[in-house]
Amino acid sequence: MGTQNPSAPPRAQSASAANPTRTRHHGGGIVHENTRHTARFVVIGNHLVQHKELSLLAIGLACHIQSLPTGAGADIKSLTARFPEGPTRIAAALRELETHGYLRRERVRTPTGRIITRTVSCNQPGNRPGHRPKAPHREAADTGCPDRRPARPATTDRPSRPREPRPRKALPAVPQPDCKVPGLLRTAVDLLTDLRRHDSRLLLSAADTAHLAPGVAAWLERDVLPAAVRRALTADLPDEPLHRPAALLAHRLSDRLPPPAPFRAPAPPPPARLPLHNCDGCDRGFRAPEPGLCRDCRTTAAPGGGVPARCPSHPR
Numbered sequence: 001m002g003t004q005n006p007s008a009p010p011r012a013q014s015a016s017a018a019n020p021t022r023t024r025h026h027g028g029g030i031v032h033e034n035t036r037h038t039a040r041f042v043v044i045g046n047h048l049v050q051h052k053e054l055s056l057l058a059i060g061l062a063c064h065i066q067s068l069p070t071g072a073g074a075d076i077k078s079l080t081a082r083f084p085e086g087p088t089r090i091a092a093a094l095r096e097l098e099t100h101g102y103l104r105r106e107r108v109r110t111p112t113g114r115i116i117t118r119t120v121s122c123n124q125p126g127n128r129p130g131h132r133p134k135a136p137h138r139e140a141a142d143t144g145c146p147d148r149r150p151a152r153p154a155t156t157d158r159p160s161r162p163r164e165p166r167p168r169k170a171l172p173a174v175p176q177p178d179c180k181v182p183g184l185l186r187t188a189v190d191l192l193t194d195l196r197r198h199d200s201r202l203l204l205s206a207a208d209t210a211h212l213a214p215g216v217a218a219w220l221e222r223d224v225l226p227a228a229v230r231r232a233l234t235a236d237l238p239d240e241p242l243h244r245p246a247a248l249l250a251h252r253l254s255d256r257l258p259p260p261a262p263f264r265a266p267a268p269p270p271p272a273r274l275p276l277h278n279c280d281g282c283d284r285g286f287r288a289p290e291p292g293l294c295r296d297c298r299t300t301a302a303p304g305g306g307v308p309a310r311c312p313s314h315p316r
Contacts, residue, residue: 042067045123048102057089058096065103065121074119101125171208172250174215175257181217188216191226192249198234201242208246215253223261232256 044063051059064082065074072078076094080087097103104120177184192209195202204212219229233249242248274287281297292298 043123048123051100054096054100055093057085058093061090061093062097062102062121065097065119066123068121074121075117169244171211171244171247172254174212174250174253175218176214177217177221179221180214184217184220185213187220187226188213191216191230195230195234195249198230199237201237202234202245202249204246204249212246212249212253215250218257219253222258224258 042063044066048054048062049059054062061079064079068074076087076091079090083090094103098105102122102125104122106118106120107115108118109115189209192204192212195204216229219232220226233252237248274289276285276287277291278285279294279297280291281293284294286294
């Protein structure tokens with residue numbers, strides 16, 4: 001009974017960690033129950049989820065970023081608000097993804113001049129980890145992301161055709177006067193030409209002046225004085241340079257157009273002035289339609305209609 005069988009192991013031996021396939025052969029390991037996705041899914045490559053150098057946090061963060069729609073926030077502040085990990089761990093995971101080519105961050109300038117940071121997620125990076133794209137004028141880096149920039153045509157010895165000028169953007173519409181009186185339009189043109197004396201940035205071309213003149217005439221037609229029109233066009237201008245001063249003036253002419261002037265009844269004509277005559281009786285000046293006697297001489301005139309011998313107002 002005390003003799004042991006030398007061919008039998010003293011105890012059960014576990015599977016070697018260096019041979020993970022042994023567990024699969026004995027029925028252990030993971031079993032997949034897969035259901036085909038038809039909506040709201042993202043394709044993740046095994047090169048990411050089974051990456052041997054990335055941390056588990058970096059792999060999970062990369063899967064989350066690849067599932068986000070275009071334009072969603074992927075900065076440290078947005079990710080910290082979404083997950084329980086702190087900003088330090090999330091920043092370290094982002095640096096891992098950036099090192100291995102799954103992520104890159106670019107600084108771009110918006111049309112308004114503001115500098116923003118844009119995050120680019122690559123679901124298939126290249127085989128050169130840590131390689132970042134070079135400057136645009138150099139050879140592009142092999143990041144694995146599709147290059148959407150159009151290929152430049154090969155240079156030839158043929159002379160290049162001159163580039164056509166870009167079409168000039170039309171100016172905004174301006175109000176139109178009811179009656180285009182030549183004198184009114186002439187006053188409007190003079191007013192627009194004189195604006196450069198008040199602000200040197202309001203130097204207008206002949207075409208811009210011809211476009212804006214009817215709008216100024218519409219203001220003048222509404223009983224607005226030229227000084228008031230000039231004040232409305234030049235007051236509170238921005239401090240920065242004006243790239244299209246004519247467009248700004250056209251907007252102000254339309255946006256600040258005053259209402260029509262109230263109706264006013266025409267003034268009655270002045271009374272007619274009678275001609276001046278000398279009285280036949282007293283030689284005094286008076287106004288009457290025809291020559292004759294003044295009012296005093298007519299009062300003291302003889303019954304027969306003769307001239308009085310003596311006027312009470314002017315004795316002889």
